[in-house]
Amino acid sequence: MMADNQAIGLSPCATPGTLCVLGIDLGTTSVKAALVIETEQGQIVAQSCSRETQAQADSLAAGAQGMEQDVQRIIKALNECLAAFPREHLQRVSRIGISGQMHGVVFWKTNQGCKWAKSGTGHTFQPGEVSHLITWQDGRCSSSFLSSLPQPQSHLSLATGFGCTTIYWYLKNSPDFLKPYDAAGTIHDYVVAMLCDLERPLMSVQNAASWGYFNSRSKSWNTEILRESGFPLDLLPEVGDPGDIAGRMSHDWHGIPKGTEVGIALGDFQCSVYSCMTERTDAVLNISTSAQLTVPMPLGFQPPETPDSLSAVAYFPYFDGYEVLESNVYTQMINAALAQNDTRLSICPTVFGERHMPEQLASVTSITASDLSLGHVTRALCHGIIQNLHSMLPFQHLKEAGVKRILGSGSALSKNEVLKQEVEKIFPFPVIYGKDVDAAVGAAMVMLHRR
Known part of the structure; x- marks a missing residue:
């Protein structure tokens, strides 16, 4: 297992008014966490840690065309990342920002999506009634299948691996698969929902656009188009703007205080660009x-x-x-x-x-x-x-x-x-x-x- 853990002193966090923010990225092959602090000189990365997820899983429904990952392993890697941080550093975190691999979809059952338990570093959560993550690399939606779907009112063309196209595939090929679940989102939407104990998933416009059937001008799903074709609208998350607060932590988490603000989940592509682009x-x-x-x-x-x-x-x-x-x-x-x-x-x-x-x-x-x-x-x-x-x-x-x-x-x-x-x-x-x-x-x- 690959591990990367780098740290510097966190004395600036003791300065009154200084923000300490935890950033998390749930990538295709690894999970990374970074503790960033704001000083008079600007932002510095105080500590970072990454773990390979090794989460690749067989797809029973789609066979060789399917690309799925075990959510249990993804969350295990996330917990290992945070456990590597000194507890006293995490206790200073005042906000959490989360990004992850776009386009993909994971399904869960509301109020049963995870189980919280006490650990040596505070509370941790484990996935509960949760499906595999069907990733952006998934190839089950052929060109002929995509052409059979209703035309979206969106600037983005449909593609295999998109959340909505994957749901359509299950409706046609394995409708019983969807019956146990009443919530869906990207893997990072799932983590935000679990941390904040959200009754319904909340998704940023970045992730919504990556799912297909989303009008970015009106910031709304193509509900009429989807309804007419029998799409399960109850699986669509509510949508908010990047940078909005999705909620507050319902438990302390590896020492991060209960009540810490958690931002709405963001696209990893946008966050990657944001981390280095300084001029328009x-x-x-x-x-x-x-x-x-x-x-x-x-x-x-x-x-x-x-x-x-x-x-x-x-x-x-x-x-x-x-x-x-x-x-x-x-x-x-x-x-x-x-x-x-x-x-x-x-x-x-x-x-x-x-x-x-x-x-x-x-x-x-x-x-x-x-x-x-x-x-x-x-x-x-x-x-x-x-x-x-x-x-x-x-x-x-x-x-x-x-x-x-x-x-x-x-x-x-x-x-x-x-x-x-x-x-x-x-x-x-x-x-x-x-x-x-x-x-x-x-x-x-x-x-x-x-x-």
């Missing part, structure tokens, strides 16, 4: 397991009312309005040599396709015997990754949006000089590296900035 003229390029190029939209921007299934650009609710565009590409990264400055070899790296073009799979063209060395292949792969991002969000569009620099982050980018060279060739902006994104820190910062 910044663009954020993150390359790790996936790649995203993100820029803020002008104040007052509203997304289209209907989805464009062919568009490579997706708009996601940010903070204080609609501000983020995002392009995704899922790719495998390899370390490469720097000996090859150029190559005729051409690699399209979209191994998993794109949401707007799932049929666009990876390909290699212009193959010659002289271009098959590791240097050529590495250079072509790195060029293909950046060129694919540029094809979806070109330099000219960034310039028109007022971008003046790019903040480069992600382990794949920071460790690969070839990728950096290709970024600087294709995007002629100043590029600042080392601005690593951190959704847990971002979630904490959102709550620190709330007044």
Whole structure:
């Protein structure tokens, strides 16, 4: 099991009026917690801890197409993270911000979703009547199934792994599965509901947009469209704005005092961007397991009312309005040599396709015997990754949006000089590296900035 635990002294927390906020991110493979404090010099990360969840579980209903995780293991990793913090530090926490993997869905039964118990570090909770988490990576909703669903009144096209499309899949293929449950949300919505003992889940517009069938202009579900098709409306959470307080802790938790404010659950993508974007003229390029190029939209921007299934650009609710565009590409990264400055070899790296073009799979063209060395292949792969991002969000569009620099982050980018060279060739902006994104820190910062 991977563990990462770093700490510095917390004496600034003793200063009257200083905020100490706990940020939590429930990621696809790990859970991370960060204790952030506000000082006269700004925000500092006082302590952080991460644990791999090892939560992958078999899907009995969807088979090999299903991607599910055991919620018990996710909460176990979360409890282990918090247990690693000194109790006296957690006792100073005044707010909690929580983010997590978007799009996915977990089901539970109200008032039976968890069980609280005393432990050596205070109270902890364990999942009760809770389903597996069906993750954003889930592939059970085929293109033909998605095309059979009613057209949403939303700017985002439907995709497999979205909460509402997964619920539709169960309605058609396994309706009995839904009968024991009367609540649903993302995994981070579930944790917020359990901490605050909410009678009904509360979801931010960030997570609601990621579920499908949500109108971001009116901040409301497509209830009429859903009702006409027999969708179980009682499973839809109530919706609030990012930064709102969802409730207060119903128990002390690992020493965090009962009554501590808990923010409405946020999207991990938005929190990652929030953790490093300091100017509205910044663009954020993150390359790790996936790649995203993100820029803020002008104040007052509203997304289209209907989805464009062919568009490579997706708009996601940010903070204080609609501000983020995002392009995704899922790719495998390899370390490469720097000996090859150029190559005729051409690699399209979209191994998993794109949401707007799932049929666009990876390909290699212009193959010659002289271009098959590791240097050529590495250079072509790195060029293909950046060129694919540029094809979806070109330099000219960034310039028109007022971008003046790019903040480069992600382990794949920071460790690969070839990728950096290709970024600087294709995007002629100043590029600042080392601005690593951190959704847990971002979630904490959102709550620190709330007044």
